[in-house]
Amino acid sequence: MEQNLKPDAVTLTKALAAHLAAARPADLTPAARHAARRGVLDWVGCALAASAHPEIDILVAVLQETGGRPQASVLGRGLKLGLLDAPLANGQMGHLLDFDDTHMGGVVLHTSSPVLAALFALAERKPVSGEALMLAYAVGFEAGVRAGRSAPGHHQGGWHLTGTLGSIAAGAASGRLLGLDAQRMTYALGIAATQAGGMQQNRGTMCKSFHAGKAAQNGVLAALLAERGFDSSQEIIEGKRGFARIYSDVAAPQALTADLGGAWLIETNGHKPHACGVVLHPLIDAVIALRNRARIDPASVDAIELRLHPLVLTITGVTEPTSGLQSKFSLRHSAAVALADGAAGIAQYSDARAADPAIAALRRKVTAVADETLRKDEAHAAIVAGGGRHAVHVAHASGTTDNPMSDAAIEAKFLANATPLIGDARARKAAALAWSLDEVADVRELIALLA
């Protein structure tokens, strides 16, 4: 236990907190700035695309009843909620379609939904520059990914990292935006981490994206409490009953501060072309490639044969999804829509598409085998049709570090997501602001376009 720690004791958590509290915009590398611009643009599009979803209607209705003063904007809905409620709504929206960014640096973390939902709310509390937002955003990646690396058994243990690590990331990012000193940043980490939750058991339900919203809310609350001197353990990650020990069967607390001050972790963030988990991207790329190359008529297909990293089968093994949310956890559904539509976007993971008999028929033709020699971003696919067999190998799925989306592709994705909600003119203006985020004096300028 840490109760006997002297206030001046040096701990890993305090060392990380001190580093993050001292970070300045001038410390951001060009690559980190570029990644931050891309991340903001992609995330706000994903949030907008989900803003009219029925489960957001439920959440917003509850928060309107329980909440109070309109303090922070809910994107795409033309309304404001309280400073702790807007992050809950925006965070859930950002993650709802499984279309948001993925960091794969040792952990699989959707950082932006918790972090940017938190920062956007705080940006309406006091004016914040684009550069300050970018720095806090990058700080969130450092805290979240490092906490994850310090608890290597965390995902395998059944946790939804976007909820758990997301709380820590959002707490650190919020703390940086508020300008907390090292001691208060330590507390922000301690208060944020002790609220961390989210079980993989809730995959395929409304709770999955709710975890991202809660993480955002937890982070804002942690930072606001720490700002006023609310305290916590000084070693919430590495302590005997701290995060790395109790959320993971293996602890690697030194990872918390390893290579601190080197490249920013945000630089290796990934963005998704397809509206589903990153593990599904290799097989979707492969099936679309086969479809385009061999001009296969879906009606003529006898079998779709996949060879995949074992994790894909574990995470996305749903055979007969009964809802759009569930279909995001079905590799069979993903292969089926990729073949039928040549796409795996928002439309392909709707309730209607999950129930479509033609897609269901295709799903039943999919077989998948696990191959431990494959990387997670790799897939082999073959389609047997009309007596022929067409095969393809995807070495690096689109959207991953080795095959990233181009800036143009990210902007196109944003415009497709945002235009139906805010119209073409506002969407283009928002994109221009995001690309020049470093020069934006007050982030509310961007938020106003998206609200």
Add this chain to the structure above:
Amino acid sequence: MEQNLKPDAVTLTKALAAHLAAARPADLTPAARHAARRGVLDWVGCALAASAHPEIDILVAVLQETGGRPQASVLGRGLKLGLLDAPLANGQMGHLLDFDDTHMGGVVLHTSSPVLAALFALAERKPVSGEALMLAYAVGFEAGVRAGRSAPGHHQGGWHLTGTLGSIAAGAASGRLLGLDAQRMTYALGIAATQAGGMQQNRGTMCKSFHAGKAAQNGVLAALLAERGFDSSQEIIEGKRGFARIYSDVAAPQALTADLGGAWLIETNGHKPHACGVVLHPLIDAVIALRNRARIDPASVDAIELRLHPLVLTITGVTEPTSGLQSKFSLRHSAAVALADGAAGIAQYSDARAADPAIAALRRKVTAVADETLRKDEAHAAIVAGGGRHAVHVAHASGTTDNPMSDAAIEAKFLANATPLIGDARARKAAALAWSLDEVADVRELIALLA
């Protein structure tokens, strides 16, 4: 994963939810009713006693800034906060002094701070009878304790059960108060559990009691979302990546529904005469008994020798506490104040008392050895003073099931806690209302006296 579960699948969580949703006030035994009256009275006193504490000032200041409409009362502070914020404040207040009730039925759970903080807020949303409150309160014990029994490695794993099980308990209790059907109660459990958090690492910090407040808030939010159809896993406790599996190294999911419909778990709730963890009660009783029997002058003491259940040394091993909060995790401090003051109440765990040189000198005379043959409610103590050695054995500590506080003692504790905050007349009126809670038509009558 549970995505393939058919909606009509029978699960343990659904069976528990169906049972709790169907419970009626007429099902409450006289013993359960009696326990509920005692529980309400004791809890509101504990909350009032902590209501002016500095960390509550911080929390309330943040919630006043971020929150909105005054919807639910914060006890003892003459103000209202939002429907999700008041439970956070009242829940933290209830647990802050470690003076609130303890259920030891297989898990050590402070049920009332999360559950009653949630129910009190909802009682200001729509009129609620005393009887309906009592039923929902009892439902909270069933859900929280049963979830704990289904995850037997949970406490040992480093979790603060009042945060984790408290979320589940508060979700179920809130769901019952809202009259959710079995399906929505299942969701309330799923949404509440997936928010569960709280690490033992934060013992001795402001976060410990914050966990109780968060649990209350999580429970209210879960029930309000479920009421409107927000969904979750149907097997959040027993599922492959559910609570019993990922919050515990051992899972015993059958415990969730074992003996369902037998005695109510609230009947075996315990109340504390001393303002600290229940594990400290046996040694405090022992030292006070020796002090009274042998009229020992603290200045003459050479040694205080304790033989205790091993858990006491693990949980309360702080040797030199530097704050009142830390002193609650110090068996040495507890023995020292018990000897010096003949008491271990709120005053004995203040910052001033923790720093008192006379107490510090006594603390250093305490030695404690672990004895695995002892029960948790048992202690041996001896004081060496003036050449003599005085020994005592406490078989069952006060406040435990085998040595419960009397109704009169609970009322006296309540009056001592409440009178400084709300005055004698209101305190006596509140006590009378609590003792006749079954007949109270609208719980707001009680809340108005305490606010």
